[in-house]
Amino acid sequence: MGIISDKDKAQLRKMFADLQHDIKLLYFTNPEAASHDHGHHHEHEDEHNHEHGEHCHYCEATQEILQEVTGLTDGKARLEIYDIKRDAAVAQKYGIDKIPATVFLGEDDKDFGIRFFGIPSGYEFATLVEDIVDLSKGSNRLTSAAKAAIEKVDRDIHIQVFITPTCPYCPKAARMGHQLAMENEHIRADVIEAIEFPDLANSYGVYGVPKTVINGNVEFEGAVPEKDFVNYVLEANNKAR
Numbered sequence: 001m002g003i004i005s006d007k008d009k010a011q012l013r014k015m016f017a018d019l020q021h022d023i024k025l026l027y028f029t030n031p032e033a034a035s036h037d038h039g040h041h042h043e044h045e046d047e048h049n050h051e052h053g054e055h056c057h058y059c060e061a062t063q064e065i066l067q068e069v070t071g072l073t074d075g076k077a078r079l080e081i082y083d084i085k086r087d088a089a090v091a092q093k094y095g096i097d098k099i100p101a102t103v104f105l106g107e108d109d110k111d112f113g114i115r116f117f118g119i120p121s122g123y124e125f126a127t128l129v130e131d132i133v134d135l136s137k138g139s140n141r142l143t144s145a146a147k148a149a150i151e152k153v154d155r156d157i158h159i160q161v162f163i164t165p166t167c168p169y170c171p172k173a174a175r176m177g178h179q180l181a182m183e184n185e186h187i188r189a190d191v192i193e194a195i196e197f198p199d200l201a202n203s204y205g206v207y208g209v210p211k212t213v214i215n216g217n218v219e220f221e222g223a224v225p226e227k228d229f230v231n232y233v234l235e236a237n238n239k240a241r
Contacts, residue, residue, distance in 0.1 A: 003061070004068045012072045015129065019076040019136035021107035027066050028084045028091055028101040029059040058119040058196060062100040065120060069128060077132050095188070098197060102128075104178075106135045113181040118193025122165025127174045127191065140179040142226065149230050150183050155240035157233060159189040160213045162206045172223035173210035180233060187233070215240060 004012070033056045063081065070079040084091050084099050094103045094111070104114040112135070120128035134140045142150075159177045163170035177189035194201040194209055204213050212229075213219045214236040224232075 002068050003064050009068075009072055012069065012129065015133060016073045016076065019073055019133065021076070021136050021138055023077050023107065023132065023135045024105040024109060025066060025070060025077060025079050025132075026090070026094065026103040026105065027063060027079060027081050028087075028094075028096045028099050028103070029063060029081065030056055030084050030099060031059075033059070056099050058193075059100045061121070062102075062119045065125070065128070066102065069132070073132065073136075076136050098200075100196075104131050104135055106182075107138065113185075113188030114178045115188070115190040117190060118163075118196040119165065123168055123171050124163060124165050124174065124191070124193070127171045127178070130171075130175055131178055134179065134182065140182050141175075142179050142183060146180075146226050146230050147183055150180055150187075150233065153184045153186050153233060153237045155186060155237050156215075157184075157187045157236055157240070158215055159187060159233070160204070161189065161191045162194040162201055162204070162209055162211045162213075163191055164194055164209050167209045169223040170210045173212055173229075176223075176226065176229045177212065180230070 066079050070077045082090050084096060084101075091097070095115075096103065098117055100118060102116040102120070103111070104116075105111055114131060114135075116128065116131075159180065161170075161173050161177045163174055174191040177191060181187045181189035192200065194206050204211070204219065208221055210223055211219065211221045212232070214232055217239055218232050218236040220228075220232055
């Protein structure tokens with residue numbers, strides 16, 4: 001039996017019925033290190049080992065979710081699976097330094113800088129699904145005002161949105177980051193499951209989610225309105241000058 005229920009599969013097929021362009025999801029894992037224990041993940045485990053795939057508690061489950069979801073897209077979203085160690089050159093090309101990691105590529109393998117680190121489960125399942133829809137349709141849900149404002153970004157911007165699967169407000173922040181990355185080639189947006197990467201989360205003082213860090217020098221908590229999120233990005237862009 002799969003992870004996704006038959007009822008949800010039927011709903012997803014409807015959502016994916018009008019996908020347009022072929023897209024790709026690149027999944028980075030380490031098959032040798034995937035844990036068969038789907039139980040509790042201890043927050044204080046050594047993240048360095050986790051980053052480089054010496055143990056990966058959620059790698060198998062993440063792969064299953066991605067396989068099931070892409071399998072419902074009638075071939076529009078293809079999944080490619082890479083070993084972070086054996087395929088180190090590919091991981092380096094896409095800036096992947098920890099697993100599980102998913103890279104979203106648009107039509108013609110266009111890299112918009114959209115990344116998801118961790119398992120896209122719980123509330124974050126919606127982020128995965130909506131990213132696929134947006135990329136295949138070649139559009140997003142940002143307002144015209146936000147699109148006009150984000151055009152001004154002319155420096156490299158790295159957005160990191162820390163989330164957990166049980167946080168109902170997190171997908172709004174996650175999706176905002178990913179949509180802004182779609183809109184401007186200078187922006188890369190990583191969504192990071194905080195419990196799976198505790199050392200990284202702790203280094204940015206993540207005590208509540210969603211927490212967003214931009215270029216390491218602009219940060220805020222909560223699922224803020226679109227206009228505020230854009231203004232934080234513009235602030236980081238000005239600091240980068």
